[in-house]
Each structure stands twice: as structure tokens, then as C-alpha cells.
Amino acid sequence: MATAFSSSQSKLTPERLLEVLVHRIGKDEHAALPHDWLAATIYALRDDIIERWMTSSRQAVADGSKRVYYLSLEFLIGRLLRDALANLGVNEEVKASLAEHGVDLDMIEEIEPDAALGNGGLGRLAACFMESCASLDIPAYGYGIRYVNGMFRQRIADGWQVEYPETWLAHGNPWEFERRESSYRIGFGGEVNGEADGAVEWKPAETLVATAVDTPVVGWRGKRVNTLRLWTARAVDPIRLDAFNAGDHAGALADQVRAESLVRVLYPADSTPAGQELRLRQEYFFSSASIQDIVRRHVQYFKDIRTLPDKVAIQLNDTHPAVSVAELMRVLMDGHGLDLEEAWDITRRTVAYTNHTLLPEALESWPLPLFERLLPRHMQIVYAINAMVLREARTKNMGDGAIAAISIIEESGERRVRMANLAFTGAHSVNGVAALHTELMKQTVFADLHAMFPDRINNKTNGVTPRRWLFECNPGLTALIRESIGDAFMDDAEKLADLNALADDKAFGERIAAVKRANKAALSDYLRHHMNVRLNPDALFDVQIKRIHEYKRQLLNLVETVALYDQIRSHPERDWTPRVKIFGGKAAPSYHNAKLIIKLANDIARRVNSDPSVGGLLKVVFVPNYNVTLAEKIMPAADLSEQISTAGMEASGTGNMKFALNGALTIGTLDGANIEIKDHVGYDNIVIFGLTAEEVAERRANGYAPREIIEESRELQQAVNAIASGVFSPDDPDRYKDLMAGLYDHDWFMVAADFDSYTAAQRSVDARWQDRAGWNRSAIRNIANVGWFSSDRTIGEYARDIWGVM
Numbered sequence: 041m042a043t044a045f046s047s048s049q050s051k052l053t054p055e056r057l058l059e060v061l062v063h064r065i066g067k068d069e070h071a072a073l074p075h076d077w078l079a080a081t082i083y084a085l086r087d088d089i090i091e092r093w094m095t096s097s098r099q100a101v102a103d104g105s106k107r108v109y110y111l112s113l114e115f116l117i118g119r120l121l122r123d124a125l126a127n128l129g130v131n132e133e134v135k136a137s138l139a140e141h142g143v144d145l146d147m148i149e150e151i152e153p154d155a156a157l158g159n160g161g162l163g164r165l166a167a168c169f170m171e172s173c174a175s176l177d178i179p180a181y182g183y184g185i186r187y188v189n190g191m192f193r194q195r196i197a198d199g200w201q202v203e204y205p206e207t208w209l210a211h212g213n214p215w216e217f218e219r220r221e222s223s224y225r226i227g228f229g230g231e232v233n234g235e236a237d238g239a240v241e242w243k244p245a246e247t248l249v250a251t252a253v254d255t256p257v258v259g260w261r262g263k264r265v266n267t268l269r270l271w272t273a274r275a276v277d278p279i280r281l282d283a284f285n286a287g288d289h290a291g292a293l294a295d296q297v298r299a300e301s302l303v304r305v306l307y308p309a310d311s312t313p314a315g316q317e318l319r320l321r322q323e324y325f326f327s328s329a330s331i332q333d334i335v336r337r338h339v340q341y342f343k344d345i346r347t348l349p350d351k352v353a354i355q356l357n358d359t360h361p362a363v364s365v366a367e368l369m370r371v372l373m374d375g376h377g378l379d380l381e382e383a384w385d386i387t388r389r390t391v392a393y394t395n396h397t398l399l400p401e402a403l404e405s406w407p408l409p410l411f412e413r414l415l416p417r418h419m420q421i422v423y424a425i426n427a428m429v430l431r432e433a434r435t436k437n438m439g440d441g442a443i444a445a446i447s448i449i450e451e452s453g454e455r456r457v458r459m460a461n462l463a464f465t466g467a468h469s470v471n472g473v474a475a476l477h478t479e480l481m482k483q484t485v486f487a488d489l490h491a492m493f494p495d496r497i498n499n500k501t502n503g504v505t506p507r508r509w510l511f512e513c514n515p516g517l518t519a520l521i522r523e524s525i526g527d528a529f530m531d532d533a534e535k536l537a538d539l540n541a542l543a544d545d546k547a548f549g550e551r552i553a554a555v556k557r558a559n560k561a562a563l564s565d566y567l568r569h570h571m572n573v574r575l576n577p578d579a580l581f582d583v584q585i586k587r588i589h590e591y592k593r594q595l596l597n598l599v600e601t602v603a604l605y606d607q608i609r610s611h612p613e614r615d616w617t618p619r620v621k622i623f624g625g626k627a628a629p630s631y632h633n634a635k636l637i638i639k640l641a642n643d644i645a646r647r648v649n650s651d652p653s654v655g656g657l658l659k660v661v662f663v664p665n666y667n668v669t670l671a672e673k674i675m676p677a678a679d680l681s682e683q684i685s686t687a688g689m690e691a692s693g694t695g696n697m698k699f700a701l702n703g704a705l706t707i708g709t710l711d712g713a714n715i716e717i718k719d720h721v722g723y724d725n726i727v728i729f730g731l732t733a734e735e736v737a738e739r740r741a742n743g744y745a746p747r748e749i750i751e752e753s754r755e756l757q758q759a760v761n762a763i764a765s766g767v768f769s770p771d772d773p774d775r776y777k778d779l780m781a782g783l784y785d786h787d788w789f790m791v792a793a794d795f796d797s798y799t800a801a802q803r804s805v806d807a808r809w810q811d812r813a814g815w816n817r818s819a820i821r822n823i824a825n826v827g828w829f830s831s832d833r834t835i836g837e838y839a840r841d842i843w844g845v846m
């Protein structure tokens with residue numbers, strides 16, 4: 041950005057950068073490699089950030105402000121340099137200073153590793169929220185785990201996904217500060233003894249140490265700097281000397297290795313349950329460290345544990361940190377001597393919970409014997425909480441069925457601890473992430489809990505930060521908007537609405553199209569360089585990038601691609617709209633069908649791209665290793681945003697918002713936040729198709745028969761049969777037999793039911809594309825009317841309605 045907001049910006053001179061290079065990195069200009077310049081730039085910037093950081097902390101202490109704690113097992117933060125430069129307003133200055141040394145800022149930004157400490161939307165939401173809290177001057181801490189290898193790196197070998205460890209820390213991490221003094225003991229297993237005076241003592245069998253590693257989060261215009269505190273694990277004793285001296289050199293290090301294994305990898309499971317013991321250990325590890333840290337800070341500043349709810353708001357990002365409810369109870373009772381009722385009252389007033397999924401198979405629960413073995417004291421507390429909750433339910437005349445549904449303990453079949461019920465009952469607020477999702481929460485998963493606590497469920501539609509997802513990723517569009525309507529939108533994204541006045545201005549529409557064309561050319565260059573594919577930047581760029589999951593229906597898109605391929609070959613004389621179909625996304629390594637869908641995308645790409653009879657009319661590309669950095673390159677270059685989940689299954693989506701903000705039109709179902717995007721941009725500027733959530737539920741209830749649908753739709757049947765018979769997999773003709781048989785037999789995600797409607801919608805997109813002025817007008821309407829989906833608006837709502845800090 042051209043404007044500078046920094047008061048001490050003179051620090052980022054060429055001399056200063058050189059001094060940092062010499063004294064912090066230990067190299068001179070001649071010896072420095074690009075990574076050294078990257079580190080030097082970050083260190084120099086950090087010095088400026090640190091002062092603001094300390095000012096922010098001192099201010100919060102002096103004001104006695106209430107603090108927000110956002111607990112999340114995932115933070116998908118991506119690269120940080122460009123974000124920090126933009127938010128501090130020193131981009132141009134640093135670029136010029138580096139240029140004096142012959143170093144290109146863009147080049148060093150490109151070698152910064154992408155911190156992929158999350159699976160997808162849930163983790164990216166946490167990152168956007170942290171940035172918005174700092175931008176809105178809210179004292180907030182993010183708490184999570186510093187995964188050494190994070191999310192796996194995806195490579196594509198012969199069309200198949202192959203997973204490799206991500207090594208984002210290979211060159212060290214100049215952003216972070218280890219805080220050895222902020223270390224806590226975390227226990228597992230052992231036994232619980234009742235004392236004569238009624239006190240309880242938990243003697244864990246195993247103890248390890250959590251240590252804080254802090255990363256600064258810079259808000260817009262450098263207003264405030266908050267802390268992302270990620271926990272790392274180590275053994276109490278780094279080496280067992282007795283074992284070492286006895287000659288067992290490896291065994292002497294076993295405790296340390298065991299501790300480190302806890303923070304090695306993120307479970308690659310977005311919407312599927314990870315049943316592993318290690319996952320529960322991770323959840324408790326980071327919950328316990330965070331709760332201990334929060335309570336310690338509160339008591340240090342405010343002395344009185346009973347004022348906790350007035351000074352602390354804890355937000356649980358999904359149920360992954362739900363064990364925090366029991367941990368806070370434990371700390372209040374066993375550590376501070378409160379009785380059960382008072383501890384429960386304080387806990388409930390402090391904690392709030394965000395639900396992210398309705399998929400029953402994704403609702404976390406732990407086998408009771410495992411939970412009890414790992415966390416014996418917490419098991420007692422859960423029983424005690426459950427007894428209180430069920431007594432309360434009885435006084436509210438809930439029936440037996442409702443009582444069973446409300447119980448924190450699943451009693452039918454294998455007994456399990458239900459983390460969603462623990463989070464729901466232990467929180468004063470339970471929110472969904474889009475209007476439809478919140479409504480469905482009330483009607484389905486939480487129907488009985490909602491009847492018992494009718495005021496608890498509320499909606500907070502997700503948002504994305506416009507700094508990263510417009511200003512930084514799309515400087516061309518940002519410059520054009522500034523030139524057209526001034527800078528007010530940069531501090532209030534809803535002011536983008538001023539662009540509405542230009543929607544019918546054809547010349548402006550052409551300028552919007554020219555920016556898009558340039559972004560598409562840049563993406564084409566990138567993909568030619570990295571994947572050796574040649575794309576036509578004048579074709580329609582049709583993009584579906586997100587985790588690979590059957591409910592997101594990449595398969596619907598692929599079957600339609602095959603049908604289109606067939607049509608183009610059968611009717612080469614028609615006026616087809618040239619399309620580039622771009623796919624990207626990771627599949628959980630154990631998710632067989634998702635991995636097969638990736639292979640199918642690559643098999644289709646190989647066949648279609650090498651078929652001269654489609655001319656340049658259709659290209660298919662699967663871009664490997666989808667992450668934040670790639671999203672920042674692809675979204676500004678998209679014409680069409682694919683948001684085609686089975687209605688009722690995508691809680692919100694945030695990719696949909698990023699695309700619209702960058703001027704893509706959405707083709708989508710009435711699901712998640714698509715519905716609210718439609719309400720904002722207008723029905724004429726979005727392409728809606730398919731069954732509604734209500735219709736999906738009704739079809740399922742009344743016996744859905746996909747076979748009949750497939751047999752009645754010639755195009756669909758031909759496409760499905762072509763895939764099933766090995767047209768795209770001649771080396772293994774049966775590869776997709778079962779996948780396609782699944783469509784005939786059950787088709788749980790209703791690909792067949794929505795196919796005809798989707799195809800018709802795609803052809804209507806073709807027609808729109810031919811009307812260039814009309815397309816540009818819709819693109820402008822999208823950009824102008826999605827400012828509401830800024831995470832600043834979302835965080836403002838959390839702050840007022842849930843946290844009480846604004």
C-alpha cells in the first residue's frame with residue numbers, strides 16, 4: 041500500500057536491513073542467500089512490531105480490559121510477511137530498501153514457507169479471526185499447537201495423491217518467540233485420590249511440559265498487535281541419565297521423543313473423526329496448557345478467581361478444545377477450592393462454543409474407557425457435570441428420549457463421551473457459522489439441547505479478512521477500486537457498495553475485466569512454469585479448490601466435465617465457450633473415495649488435454665498441494681466459483697466469499713453462506729441450481745432412487761458409464777467401477793438428483809459469458825456487495841453478542 045501508517049518507519053532503511061543481515065544472520069551482502077535476506081527483512085520488521093506488541097499488552101493491563109481467548113486445534117495462517125508489510129503500511133519502503141541491495145521483495149516473499157497448521161476452512165477461519173481481532177483493537181490471544189510438520193504436503197504421482205511431511209520450519213522461523221517461562225505441566229493417566237478434607241488429588245502416571253511459542257499478529261494499519269500462542273511439548277527431563285549411563289542411549293531419550301511426537305503432525309481429517317488416542321492427547325495437551333495460562337494471567341492481574349467471566353471470554357473453535365470445559369472445572373475446583381456448583385457457573389459464563397458441522401459421523405466422541413484411562417479426574421468431573429445437567433433436564437420435564445440425547449455420555453452401544461454435548465452444556469453461547477447451518481443445528485443435532493436451552497444457539501455467519509483476500513492477493517483490483525471510489529473501503533469493507541454506482545458503466549466493466557485478464561495471465565504463467573500446462577487466459581476459468589470430500593461434490597463437477605467433453609466432440613459446430621476447469625484440494629490420507637476422485641480428475645485431465653478434437657475449448661487442471669498461498673494466486677484469477685455441496689451439508693464455506701470478493705460469479709446450491717451471498721449480490725448475479733436442504737432431507741426420507749434418475753438422463757448415463765467402463769483409465773478399466781456403482785446404488789450426496797439442474801446452470805453460464813458487458817456487471821455487483829462477509833463484521837458480532845468486549 042502506498043500510504044504508510046508506521047510512526048517509526050525510518051527503521052526500514054537499506055542501512056538498517058544490512059545491519060540486521062550482518063548482526064543477526066552473520067553474513068554480508070555478498071554471502072547472503074535469498075533466505076538470509078528473507079530472515080533479515082522479517083527480523084527488521086519484527087523490531088518495529090515488538091514495540092507495538094508491548095504497547096498493546098501494556099494497554100490491556102492498564103485498562104483492565106476483558107481478554108478474548110480463541111482456542112483452536114488449527115490455524116491455517118499461510119505466509120506472514122506480505123500480511124505484516126501491508127498491515128504496517130511499509131510495503132513500498134521495504135521494497136525500495138531491498139532494491140538498493142539488488143534484492144527483489146516479490147522474490148523473497150515467494151520463498152517464505154506457508155504455515156499450514158490446519159486442514160481447511162475451520163483453520164483458515166481462525167487465522168482470519170485473529171487478524172480481525174487485532175484490526176478491531178480487541179485484546180485477543182489465539183491458542184493452538186505448534187505442529188512441527190503441520191498439514192502434509194501433497195504431491196501428485198501418476199495422478200495419485202502422495203503425502204509428504206511439510207517442513208515449514210526447515211530454515212527456522214524468524215517470526216516466533218519461545219517463552220520458556222510460560223511452561224506448564226500436563227498430566228495423563230494415573231489415579232485420583234480423595235483426601236480426608238474432601239479435596240481431590242490427581243496423580244498422573246505421565247507428565248510432560250508445554251512451552252509457549254508466540255507469533256505476533258499485526259492488525260490493519262498496525263493498530264494493535266495480538267499474540268498467537270502455540271504450544272510445543274517436551275519431556276520433564278530431556279534425557280534419562282541413569283538409562284544413558286547404563287548404555288541404553290536410545291531409551292534414555294524415549295520420553296523426549298514421546299513428548300515431541302505429540303506436536304509432530306496435524307490430524308488430516310476435516311470432517312471425519314480421528315479415533316486415535318494421540319488425537320485426544322493433543323486436544324487435552326493444548327486445552328490444559330491454555331486453560332492454565334489463562335487462569336494464571338487472570339489471577340496475576342485481577343487476584344480474584346471469581347471475576348473470571350468478567351475478564352475472560354474463551355471461544356472453542358469446534359469441539360476439538362471441548363475438554364477445556366472439564367479442565368477449567370478441574371482448575372477451579374482442585375486448584376482454587378471452588379465447589380462444583382460455583383465452578384460450573386463460572387465455567388458456563390466464561391466459555392462459548394462454535395459448531396462447524398452437522399455430519400453425525402464428524403461429531404467427536406471418545407470411548408469411555410479411553411477417556412477414563414487418559415483423564416481419570418476429568419472423567420469424574422464429566423460424570424458430575426452430567427448429573428447436574430440431567431437433573432436440570434428433569435426439572436424442565438424433558439422426556440426419556442430427550443434426556444438420552446442431552447446426556448454427555450452416549451449410553452446406547454459402546455459408551456462414549458460426547459464432546460459436542462460437553463461443549464454445549466458448558467457454554468453460555470453456542471453458535472453456528474451461517475444462517476441455514478444455525479437453523480439446522482436447532483432442528484437436527486441439537487434439537488433436544490435447544491429445547492432445554494432455547495436462548496443458547498445463535499448465528500455468526502463466517503467472514504474472511506479483506507486485507508489478505510483482496511488487498512494483498514489482488515493488488516490490481518485493489519488499485520482500480522481505490523482509483524474509482526477512494527480509500528474508505530479499506531477501513532470498512534461494506535463501503536465497497538459504492539461500486540454499485542459503476543455497475544452499468546461499460547468502460548469500468550472493461551477495466552475490471554482487464555484486471556481479471558491480467559490475473560489469469562499471471563496464473564497461466566505460474567502453472568506453465570510449475571506444471572507445464574498451457575492455458576488460454578481468454579477462456580472462462582472455472583475453479584473448484586477446497587478439501588476433497590464427497591459432500592463438496594467434486595464428483596458432480598467431474599461428471600459434468602465428462603458430459604461437456606462428450607458434447608463438444610459430438611457437436612463441434614456449436615459456439616462453445618472455451619473453459620479451463622481448475623481443481624485443487626487435499627484428501628485425508630485414509631479417505632479412499634476422496635483419493636480416487638483426485639485420480640479421476642487427473643485421468644480426465646490427461647485424456648481431455650491431449651485430445652485434439654476439443655481444440656482449445658476445454659482444459660482440465662488439477663493443481664497439487666492446495667494451500668493458502670495457492671488460494672491467493674488462484675482466486676483473483678477465477679471467473680467462476682464452484683460452491684456445489686449437497687444442500688444442508690456445508691456449514692458455511694469461506695472460499696465462496698473470497699471468490700466473490702475477487703469478482704468471480706458463483707455457481708452454487710442453496711447451502712451454507714451461499715444463501716446469504718445470493719441475498720447480498722442479488723439473484724441475477726449468482727447462478728443457483730439444485731435441491732434445497734429441505735428437498736434433500738425429503739428425498740432421503742422418502743426413498744431416493746438414483747438409478748432411475750441416471751437411466752432417464754441420457755447425458756448423465758453416458759458420462760457415468762464412460763467413467764465406469766474405463767474410458768479415462770484404459771490402464772485399469774475397473775478403477776472407477778465401484779465409485780460409479782455407488783452413484784447408481786445409493787448416491788448419498790445426490791449427484792444424480794442435481795445433475796440435470798447443474799448442467800443447465802453451466803450452459804446458462806456459457807450464455808452469460810457471451811454477454812461480456814453483462815458478465816462484467818455481475819462481477820462488479822459481486823465485488824460491491826460482499827463487503828458484509830468481512831471477518832471484521834463477524835468478529836464485531838462475536839465481540840458484542842458473545843464476548844461482551846465491544
Ligand SMILES: *Cc1c(COP(=O)(O)O)cnc(C)c1O
Pocket residue numbers: 116159160161162164585586587666667668669671692693694695696698
Ligand atoms: C478459504 C480456504 C479454505 C476453505 O474453503 P471452502 O471452499 O470454504 O471449503 C480451505 N483451504 C484454504 C487454503 C483456504 O484458503
